[in-house]
Amino acid sequence: xxxxxxxxxxxxxxxxxxxxxxxxxxxxxxxxxxxxxxxxxxxxxxxxxxxxxxxxxxxxxxxxxxxxxxxxxxxxxxxxxxxxxxxxxxxxxxxxxxxxxxxxxxxxxxxxxxxxxxxxxxxxxxxxxxxxxxxxxxxxxxxxxxxxxxxxxxxxxxx
Amino acid sequence: xxxxxxxxxxxxxxxxxxxxxxxxxxxxxxxxxxxxxxxxxxxxxxxxxxxxxxxxxxxxxxxxxxxxxxxxxxxxxxxxxxxxxxxxxxxxxxxxxxxxxxxxxxxxxxxxxxxxxxxxxxxxxxxxxxxxxxxxxxxxxxxxxxxxxxxxxxxxxxxxxxxxxxxxxxxxxxxxxxxxxxxxxxxxxxxxxxxxxxxxxxxxxxxxxxxxxxxxxxxxxxxxxxxxxxxxxxxxxxxxxxxxxxxxxxxxxxxxxxxxxxxxxxxxxxxxxxxxxxxxxxxxxxxxxxxxxxxxxxxxxxxxxxxxxxxxxxxxxxxxxxxxxxxxxxxxxxxxxxxxxxxxxxxxxxxxxxxxxxxxxxxxxxxxxxxxxxxxxxxxxxxxxxxxxxxxxxxxxxxxxxxxxxxxxxxxxxxxxxxxxxxxxxxxxxxxxxxxxxxxxx
Numbered sequence: 265x266x267x268x269x270x271x272x273x274x275x276x277x278x279x280x281x282x283x284x285x286x287x288x289x290x291x292x293x294x295x296x297x298x299x300x301x302x303x304x305x306x307x308x309x310x311x312x313x314x315x316x317x318x319x320x321x322x323x324x325x326x327x328x329x330x331x332x333x334x335x336x337x338x339x340x341x342x343x344x345x346x347x348x349x350x351x352x353x354x355x356x357x358x359x360x361x362x363x364x365x366x367x368x369x370x371x372x373x374x375x376x377x378x379x380x381x382x383x384x385x386x387x388x389x390x391x392x393x394x395x396x397x398x399x400x401x402x403x404x405x406x407x408x409x410x411x412x413x414x415x416x417x418x419x420x421x422x423x
Numbered sequence: 424x425x426x427x428x429x430x431x432x433x434x435x436x437x438x439x440x441x442x443x444x445x446x447x448x449x450x451x452x453x454x455x456x457x458x459x460x461x462x463x464x465x466x467x468x469x470x471x472x473x474x475x476x477x478x479x480x481x482x483x484x485x486x487x488x489x490x491x492x493x494x495x496x497x498x499x500x501x502x503x504x505x506x507x508x509x510x511x512x513x514x515x516x517x518x519x520x521x522x523x524x525x526x527x528x529x530x531x532x533x534x535x536x537x538x539x540x541x542x543x544x545x546x547x548x549x550x551x552x553x554x555x556x557x558x559x560x561x562x563x564x565x566x567x568x569x570x571x572x573x574x575x576x577x578x579x580x581x582x583x584x585x586x587x588x589x590x591x592x593x594x595x596x597x598x599x600x601x602x603x604x605x606x607x608x609x610x611x612x613x614x615x616x617x618x619x620x621x622x623x624x625x626x627x628x629x630x631x632x633x634x635x636x637x638x639x640x641x642x643x644x645x646x647x648x649x650x651x652x653x654x655x656x657x658x659x660x661x662x663x664x665x666x667x668x669x670x671x672x673x674x675x676x677x678x679x680x681x682x683x684x685x686x687x688x689x690x691x692x693x694x695x696x697x698x699x700x701x702x703x704x705x706x707x708x709x710x711x712x713x714x715x716x717x718x719x720x721x722x723x724x725x726x727x728x729x730x731x732x733x734x735x736x737x738x739x740x741x742x743x744x745x746x747x748x749x750x751x752x753x754x755x756x757x758x759x760x761x762x763x764x765x766x767x768x769x770x771x772x773x774x775x776x777x778x779x780x781x782x783x784x785x786x787x788x789x790x791x792x793x794x795x796x797x798x799x800x801x802x803x804x805x806x807x808x809x810x811x812x813x814x815x816x817x818x819x820x821x822x823x824x825x826x827x828x829x830x831x832x833x834x835x836x837x838x839x840x841x842x843x844x845x846x847x848x849x850x851x852x853x854x855x856x857x858x859x860x861x862x863x864x865x
Contacts, residue, residue, distance in 0.1 A: 307619065316780075318619065319791050323661070326659040327661065329658075333653065334650050337649060337650065341807060342803050416622070419796045
């Protein structure tokens with residue numbers, strides 16, 4: 265079991281990520297990722313293969329950068345008006361992994377409000393975190409959306 | 424189908440379509456939608472499945488045909504059947520998943536059990552049923568729906584008792600199915616296990632029109648084109664720059680449009696060619712994957728045929744009314760109307776048997792980039808389709824304009840040809856639409 269201080273530092277890091285997304289600070293959000301970091305949102309429950317099974321998102325820093333730039337483009341249709349979100353991250357279980365790295369699992373709910381509708385996303389996050397200065401960088405974030413294999417409307421904001 | 428509203432008359436339908444304008448009711452009137460379900464989605468050949476999804480007896484997929492939820496099944500006789508997903512006993516929906524394999528479809532209510540051809544296999548407590556209760560009576564079977572026909576693995580079905588032959592309906596569009604299958608070195612394609620299902624709040628025709636419209640991308644997709652143009656090349660560790668190239672490819676300008684030709688056929692089928700001359704799937708210089716693939720294809724077809732197969736450069740081949748194929752990208756979309764203002768889109772990709780695994784990984788990435796719910800491209804299309812529906816739902820200025828390029832199209836052997844800026848494809852689709860909706864019931 266992690267000592268309380270480390271557990272708390274990891275919790276605060278996950279909360280910082282949620283806050284940056286809610287604040288629309290997407291460039292700062294991207295800085296939380298390692299240069300080789302990956303954001304993965306599978307399309308199947310329990311999906312282990314991102315190459316032979318399509319993903320809702322399977323993107324590294326280079327592709328996420330384009331996504332973030334798009335979020336900042338004034339003409340992104342799906343983002344007008346800009347959605348407002350509340351990300352809740354909870355049930356955080358952090359563990360020490362090999363080579364001084366950490367893993368963290370959490371449950372999340374994201375409520376997204378845009379124009380005349382409100383959507384709710386929920387599921388579980390699984391992180392691989394690398395220590396960086398006095399904080400962390402994300403090596404992998406796997407977003408297991410509860411209804412990943414369901415029928416979807418377009419998703420505008422990272423979860 | 425449940426029907427209370429009076430269906431529009433042929434004269435009413437004809438009054439909605441002018442040579443260069445269409446009345447908003449074509450998109451927003453539930454009675455028009457009901458007639459479409461009866462005259463288009465019940466009468467034409469509708470794509471329902473691919474036989475690679477039905478490899479062995481018992482394999483099934485769940486989809487829709489007209490207003491019905493159906494199971495497309497493979498029976499032990501090897502035949503493919505389309506069955507109403509409904510127990511004849513009390514009417515309960517039987518199957519609640521989109522695909523699977525089962526030798527028996529069992530109704531959970533009173534456990535009537537059916538074979539994959541719909542026939543009744545067993546009922547519990549047989550002896551309490553009347554003497555004349557017959558297992559052979561079709562009214563005790565899961566109801567078989569219409570007719571089924573295949574073209575090179577693509578399964579089409581129709582409720583029409585007397586349909587025109589499938590090949591006649593497909594017409595010149597068989598070429599794109601041929602081209603997709605011929606791209607497989609082993610001569611077979613297989614639908615990938617994963618697919619996406621999206622729903623938008625708009626009429627089904629908007630999706631087909633958008634796919635036939637090369638005019639919109641540089642406007643609608645500018646928010647992903649601009650970042651892709653600014654991004655460094657070959658920066659991703661996950662792909663060979665395909666995502667960036669795909670995003671950037673929507674930035675076609677007036678000059679690139681010049682080489683694009685739109686093709687429209689009498690049945691409402693439409694495609695465009697010369698869109699990506701290189702093709703983002705295999706566009707890299709010194710691309711070892713593409714080289715291995717080309718070698719495998721050449722081994723099967725010979726150099727000349729290989730050049731011909733890979734040379735076919737057609738985009739968004741629309742097989743009216745519900746299928747869009749991009750052979751070059753091993754991808755396909757199925758448009759499923761739910762109501763006058765709600766549409767489901769299923770997006771699949773294909774594995775080319777005998778091609779390098781990496782070719783398939785590229786197709787999977789293409790599926791994600793272009794068809795995922797979080798797609799940086801399709802999401803903006805959907806936003807536009809929904810905004811169109813919101814405007815068309817209001818009776819303000821009832822006529823919408825399809826006049827761009829009217830009178831400038833030329834006649835080809837089997838249809839019309841135009842430049843990229845023309846709205847000819849939509850005019851062709853609406854001519855077909857009027858013909859289908861006003862045809863005498865078969």
